[in-house]
Amino acid sequence: MEHxxxxxxxxxxxxxxDNFVKFHKQNNTNVVLITSGGTTVPLEHNTVRFIDNFSIGTRGSASAEYFIQKSYAVLFVHRRRSLRPFERKFHNVNLLKLINKNEPNAPTELFKVNQSLINFNFDQLLESHQDAVEKNLILNVDFITVFEYFALLDYSCRAISSLEKNALVYLAAAVSDFYVPLNEMPEHKIQSSDGNLVLDLKPVPKMVGKLRSEWCPKAYVVTFKLETDPSLLLTKAKKSIEKYQHNCVIGNILEQRKNNVLILESNGKVTDIYLNEEKHCEIEEMIIDHLCTEHFLYKKNQPSYG
Ligand code: PAZ
Known part of the structure; x- marks a missing residue:
């Protein structure tokens, strides 16, 4: 039944x-569905106002690049205008400032600016991007609202279910927890002349259960758990895996999310991944290394996966 x-x-x-999935089914490629960036909650059908969240898609876009390095094809379901793989490092470049300076070497300067921010090789980046495009390893599709996100998640999961265990689902998007259901939303702009605005937000229905049992039951499924209170993280991650019976939860604390995550697997194994001065990489590279090994074992039907 459709959503x-x-x-x-x-x-x-x-x-x-459909075409992306069909292509990779024929080639027996591993395909990862990545969700990335934050969903919005509109307050009106003709939307003037909406509720948003902090996520800009760093986790999802960086992860996509590392999955591609491991020869996965990436279906990148992301918030419109959030960070995208291969483009993410140029997001904050102030091109106008460089051009206004009448700088004859603007492009060179542009790359230097970024190289000082993050350590990367520009030629290599271009080459990786071109290679990914030529091999059809990336498909970008976008959402804005939580409703569009649900629709895309549902459709994409059902599409990749035909790949069975070659499919991996990696839910890194920051999905709204509370929303105004469509049938309770006013059609037109809420009037400030009506006085105080009191919102009655309902909990957003959780999709992981359906995803797991109906949409793509054989896929390797990774969810993220974000907390701000470290004492809750592991308990909540465990509860989530017990409830949905999926393969893995990655726990992160808002402030430390770029240098520390906890990976909890369905067999109870907990892996603490952290960056320190000796590790000159992004944390997503370590996460993806770990997950690709786990996915490989899952496909081989290792006993712990039943
Ligand atoms: O997009 P970003 O890199 O700024 O943030 C990533 C993140 C914290 C949204 C992600 O790692 C995450 O935890 N996503 C799930 C959030 C949730 O519990 O709904």
Missing amino acids: EYSGLLSQETKEKI
């Missing part, structure tokens, strides 16, 4: 997803 939000997806998007 109640499936009407929000265009035929063009559905076809792109």
